[in-house]
Amino acid sequence: MSPRSLLGLGILVTRPEGQADPFCRLITEEGGTAFRFPVLEIGPPADPAPLERLIADLDRFDLVIFVSINAVEWGVEAVRRRRRFPPELQRAVIGPTTARALAERHLAPHLMPAPPYNSESLLALPEMHEVAGKRIVIFRGEGGREHIAETLRSRGAEVDYAEAYRRIRPNHDPAPLLRAWREGEIQVATATSNEALLNLVEMVGEEGRRYLLETPLVVISERNAALARELGFTFEPIVAQEAGDDAMVAAIAEGVRRQWTIR
Template structure:
């Protein structure tokens, strides 16, 4: 361990990082910079749609839409890579992002800030509060999302009079994992807190670890990124209420863990 790691605010703390493998490194690096010891255990993998035909068809007629909404960073990356490879961006299309990380990814592709995104809370409810989405009667809106995503955003926009279509830019799968490695880490006391960033990820983790692992899991502190996930954790039988980070960004997760660790030491 380096001197920086030894002196960090999270020195020696074992944090189970459950982000998909291709997205875990920035969070692991941020934790390591604070002295924590990340334990990588992906509970989701991001896959292409089984049939990309409907997504490509939407991209080809993107000029028909007034607003394109991206519900996650994965939706941005998967959809925008295809859009940029296939066509030019419609000049009148407005871009909306649910969260700060999604907005940051959009900026990378379009070279400017998204037209619509919440300045503080980062969920569908906060996006729906934005002035640009209040008077949408007659507007055509395309929502880029993962397979089986929440319907709330689209339903509310339809209630406001918009014509809403969905485009599934990716699907989520459950990766194969060596659960024995995680069980041994628990037995050695090397899982102090778990960071999970979606309800589906939490359910996957619960199922992946099996009966024995669930015994350890329910006793392990949890940091999540939305109150809905805290409710799910309660339903799954977690002993302690989860720590809820301000948003799903790496910085917010690290800060939530830092505050939790400070209170218990």
């Protein structure tokens, strides 16, 4: 990435409060301006009892999969409040951001796919094809995607969920964001999940949707890009290699280099 690769760009950052600071700092370092508008809040499960029961029984599993950095942050904390994390339990992650979060907690992952970092790449690993009879637990938020569990069950694994957190749509006033759009201060929007993208569309209101759909968008998966197309975004979304801050900034810079292809 060249120095100041985002010079003059206003970038809409939709990460949750408390998780946006590193991304915003990197945008600023690269010459851009970050506009914060969190579209998700992360909180504890509505009912913690199922998670507590699963944690108490964690020794019976052969493999744990962490699907996001939130799964690591909330899941590992929940385990350690109650017990020691089983050292023999194999650990898998979707990509490097989640891997770093685990390593920061002294739990280096055993399995991580090659790019692109997504569920399909994880499931393509040889180890994920040899799961017949194995017991697997997936740490995730409430109501997450079913694809990993369904695929592993079809391969003969027993799969349970450890729903360690829930995502909540916040109630933020969109007026400052709309003002920035009217004044031409926002050139790029970002979203790191389908839920975040749907929340963003809903939260900005009718006037904001007109601006949003005409704003180039960076996402982290082809699923996100497909949803953006369905929603009517004018520009072809740029898909970052993973959800990490460096990858998002690199994707924005790539969009600038390509001059954002009109769909």
